[in-house]
Amino acid sequence: MTERLIDRFDAVLSDLDGVVYAGPHAIPGAPEILRGLAADGMPVIYVTNNASRSVDTVAAHLTDLGVPTEPDGVVSSAQAGAELLAGRVPAGTRVLVTGSQALADVVEAAGLVPVRSQAEEPRAVIQGFDPALGWAALAEAAYTLADPDVLWVATNTDLTIPQARGLAPGNGTLVAAVRAAAGRPPLVAGKPEAPIFRTAAQRAGSARPVVLGDRLDTDIRGGNAAGFATVAVLTGVDTVHTILAACTAERPDHVVETLDGLLEPYPEVVAEACDGGHVARCGAAQAETDGSRLLVRGARSDLDSWRAACAAWWAAHPDTDVPHAPEPEWEPAA
Known part of the structure; x- marks a missing residue:
């Protein structure tokens, strides 16, 4: 088989x-x-x-979509954030929740006390995505974080979130707003x-x-x-x-x-050094690069062409912190 x-x-x-x-x-x-x-x-x-919904709600949504799932089949960044907080502050610590009620519930389940105002003297802030989050809540977080001893945890820093109509701003955009006001970055718990x-x-x-x-x-x-x-x-x-x-x-x-x-079977992708550059093959497609140009022999619509292109380009640039690639040049497969 x-x-x-x-x-x-x-x-x-x-x-x-x-x-x-x-x-x-x-x-x-x-x-x-x-x-x-x-x-x-x-x-x-x-x-x-997504820290705006409980794992129970996520599991129910998946089940409704035809993927039967129990709550223990879901791991959320809200859970990760609450666990991170619980490992760094004493039980019973007041935590300003900048996010949904589901996030507040997870914080409480971790043995901490969720609050919504700086006036309640929180010693930590946790920020998670909530589509209903407004300026006042973001400002409250910034006011609280003016104290450098207050711990700040973000559940995640996704800049966008896919929606049916396209990409929408994610939690990362809201975290960035608070970071700009507070002048410091958060610890990140999730992906x-x-x-x-x-x-x-x-x-x-x-x-x-x-x-x-x-x-x-x-x-x-x-x-x-x-x-x-x-x-x-x-x-x-x-x-x-x-x-x-x-x-x-x-x-x-x-x-x-x-x-x-x-x-499906995954096609073998082979890359090797060749004449001062690198060449890679996947299925009928082949890609070669000298480190600056990238020539692909195959169809643009064939994923094997892109797999070969990635293998060749990555072999030529094995260690980079900055996204970069040329526009591939295309020829028909041999």
Whole structure:
């Protein structure tokens, strides 16, 4: 039997926004794939940076979309943020919650006291996404953080969030506003930090998990940091162009169009040094680069062409902190 990509792993750690759904609606085909994996005995844990909803609500939403899920099948950045706080401040500490009631509930469950005003003398601030968050709440956080001894935790710093109508501002934009006023950065609890993924892997009892995500800067960077295999799915934020240009820490191990790619054999990608440059092959496609130009022999619409392009370009630039890639030059496959 031909090995499918998913057969290389013993658990799936999946992002939600941009992988399973966009806004309130499922991404076509995603529920069927995930439901089938679970039915085959593959543990699936959903790892989300969205701190505006409880894990119970997220699990219920997934179930409504056709992916039956229990609350313990969801690991949220709200949980990660509350755990981070609980490890750094004494039980009973007042914490200013700049976010949803669901975030406040998780903070309380961690043995801390959620408050909403600087007047209540909080000794920590936790900030998470809430679509109803307004200027007054952001200002309250900034006033509180004027005291340098007050701990500040952000559940995540996603700059955008996929919605049915397109990309909308994410928690990172709101964190940036508070940071500009407070003059200092927060600790970040969720993606792209590794602990949230390690927590998910432990919950799945996994030694060889794969991280699925649509974002390089959160899902892929975090999965790589945790030492896990990563798969970029082209149903959300990032594209073949941004993946080609990715900095080293954000390069995925695999790229698939949709989750259907998990159930298919993954083509071998071979890269090697050649005549002062690098060449890579994937299927019928070939890419070569001298480190500045990138020539691809294959169809632009063929994902194998982009896989080969990434392999060649990344081999030529193995260690970079800055996203960069040329516009590929194209020729027909040999």
